[in-house]
Amino acid sequence: MLLDPDEYEAARQCRDPRFDGRFFVGVLTTGIYCRPVCPVRIPKKENIQLYESAAAAAAAGFRPCLRCRPESSPGTPAWTGSSWKVSRALQLIDQGFLDTGSVDELAAQLEVGVRQLHRLFSKHLGASPIEVAQTRRLHFGKKLIDETRLPLSEVCFAAGFGSLRRFNAVFQDTYGRSPRELRKRKQSALTAGKELITLTLDYRPPLDWRAMLGFLAYRAIPGVEVVGESTYARTFRLDDCVGDFKANFDTGKHTVDVAIRLPNTRYLFQIVDRIRNLFDLRADSDHIDDFFAKDKVLGNAVRHFPGTRVPGCWDGLEVAVRAILGQQVTVRAATTLVARVVERFGSPYEAGRSGCKADSEEGISEGDGDNAELSHVFPDAATLVAADLQGLGIVGQRIAAIQAMAEQVANGELRIDCTVPTADFVAQVCQIKGIGDWTAHYIAMRALNDPNAFPYSDLILRRAAAPPDTTLTPKQLLELSQQWLPWRAYAVILLWRLYGLQNQEPVTAQEPGQTK
DSSP states (O other): OEEOHHHHHHHHHTTOGGGBTTBEEEETTTTEEEOTTOOSOOOOGGGEEEESSHHHHHHTTOEEOTTTOGGGSOOOOTTTTSOHHHHHHHHHHHTTHHHHSOHHHHHHHHTSOHHHHHHHHHHHTSSOHHHHHHHHHHHHHHHHHHHOOOOHHHHHHHTTOSOHHHHHHHHHHHHSSOHHHHHHHTGGGOOOOSSEEEEEEEOOSOOOHHHHHHHHHHTOOTTTEEEOSSEEEEEEEETTEEEEEEEEEOTTSSEEEEEEEOSOGGGHHHHHHHHHHHTTTTOOHHHHHHHHHTOTTTHHHHHHSTTOOOOOOSOHHHHHHHHHHTTTSOHHHHHHHHHHHHHHHSEEOGGGGTTTOOOGGGTOOSSTTOGGGOOEEOOOHHHHHHOOOTTSSOOHHHHHHHHHHHHHHHTTSOOOSTTSOHHHHHHHHTTSTTOOHHHHHHHHHHHSOOTTOOOTTOHHHHHHTSSTTOOOOHHHHHHHGGGGTTOHHHHHHHHHHHHHHHTTOOGGGOOOOOOO
16 A cells, blocks of 8 residues: 655655664665665656665565665554554564465464455555565565675575475566675675674664663563663573573664674574564554553653653563562562572573673673673572572462463463463453452563553552552543553553652663552
8 A cells, every 4th residue: 555655755864773674665666675775876756766674665565675674664654543453464474474474374473364354564664574584584584684694595595485495486586696795796895704693683773772771671570681771681591492692772773783603593683683573673563652652640740851761571480480489579689580480590691601792893782781690590480489599588379370471471371472462462461360350461561562552550650640649540541542542551661760750760760560
């Protein structure tokens, strides 16, 4: 579906970075599609067509620009104004669902018909699910060719292509060059070593990454996470793959430099996707801030805290355990408890002693957030089920709740990720004794990547959204939150920060309030 050129003409003429990824420019005279920030001479209005997504431009027959590299765009914020089904479908595609599954299976996962799924994609993206997946593979493969020294055979499978023949054919058809020829063009710019993979991830400004790191730092699990002034590092487990990564926010650019160490590159796209979710890099803060600026409750918060994002997590079970341990205790106390669990039952991580350290020219500092402190990998579900958590200072009811949830995860009865609707997730986990509404909604906000998740029983939220010296009831706050749809999760972070400002408390020291 074509966009109205008049609506975006000013942004195109000034190459406004806030619109990077929100539309793509198809140039009729060259047959190329570009990002709105492309440095080449701006084409005339009569010679362009605008598309909602890179996949739509590709489906219309345009090929990606080698100069502005659409694969480096921060991505289309497709959930903005679209249905939950499209949001979750895109997240599943980004996790490689269509690399092995079919569109029929994707529709079944979302509980919609195949034809309805195609209609939703056509309406919101201007492209089919297959076209979106193909563009995703192409763009990620091109990024790996340009930014890493990975062998082309590994690039092929890391990007989700089923065979080298298909990989070569798609690049030849799209760029008029083979992957090998494209790599020769970028040979001097390669930065990754044999074991260390470094990539640059773009995002749309504004993004208050200092507040994001502050939130994560105050809740960092010793041995698993290390947070510096501009960096975040952690160990991770993804199926049978164990590794670590370090992210460095560039103060002068709208980018995050990421160094990843892992033994098997077939998980690379999923790892990068999780990093994007962790820092909420796909959000369009300019659009969200404009929405809240008109609100009488949140307008003041947006003025003080532009670019607020929702901190995600690496693993849903990990944040769930942390949330359960944090019930009715301080952040520091919860950190102490989870550290004991990791020390006793986490897997030792020897490679973390050298960490994801890269040379200075790679944009990853060795001193800030030293990865030598990474010593453990968070225990998996099966380990937690079998673990004897007595004697760690954890209340018996909390132990039972953690192990009941871990057992459901281990048995495949419960998923804590973007494939699950928030309402279904909350209903299921609230049946576990010791897990209430607040805990369930908090987990959903951080682990399900639902921009509309809302822990309405939260005490601090009920105070922050109320007139001075009063506290709303959960029902009153839930009714008030209807005006913040579909971005209530962002309202949560803004209200927590506003409460800290009004009470002169550090934002990093704010513990999410619970039902009192």
